[in-house]
Amino acid sequence: MTELRQVFQVPVKLLLRVVQVPRSTYYYARSHCQHEKLDDSPIIQAIDEIRQEDSKYTKKYGYRRLTKALQEHGFTVNHKRVLRLMHEHDWLCLAYNRQKRKYNSYKGIVGRIAPNRLNRRFKTDRPYQKLVTDVSEFRYGGMSQSKRVYLEPVIDLFPGEVLAFN
Template identity: 40%
Template sequence: MAIFLKVAHISSSNFHYAINHVYKKTDATIIELIKNIIMKCKDYGYRRVVLTLHNNGIKINHNKVQRIMQEYNLQYTAYDKQARTYNSYKGHVGPVAKHKLKRRFITDHPFQKIVTDVTKVR
């Protein structure tokens, strides 16, 4: 055992902990419950799945549910960055003013022609 500890470069306490520790695996029943919830409501993300499991009396961490959903490709994909971009353009709304300046901005009186660019205003 001492040779193994030197080869593995771990302390004896970590070695004995790893030997005696019972690692929990995800239960197949939890995975089936998550799959059933998503089959009923396809638009549920991991947060709603966790709330549904809690309402059914199953205590489970949200990180575990999210990890299970990622492993089995059960995540809700409607919310991505491209779907959330905001665009307030509604087409031509209201009357459009006539183009009277025709790019002649020079004047001999101050404040005779006051213009602004509204092409980037949303």
């Protein structure tokens, strides 16, 4: 468009109408083509030096920690750029202390489904007519020593009290 404008000496508005390009597209392309690609080689070299330090933990640095280290070394760099460079050079670390995925044993319909006899009628006028139960899982301890406890109460719907539990 810039070359056509210089050749024909016409206003941009007319040229855009002839070529059938939206005005916003032209100005967007014009503003973005002027940006030159930044040279990543000094940052790549600095990341490699930081990762090669004596400490055994530096190779496990994530992009956030590396961004902070680069900023301490005097670089003005965004975390997204560091992440992109780490992707390109396969330097992403697998976090050694990340949380484990929650276990879920549900695989759809398993076993026999009891008939729905309550039909959402949870009120009753006499005790021991409607008894319900459920199983709840509780975890305690740290991530490395996680233990599970299961609670199974039997509840009478008349007073709403727990009759027994296991």
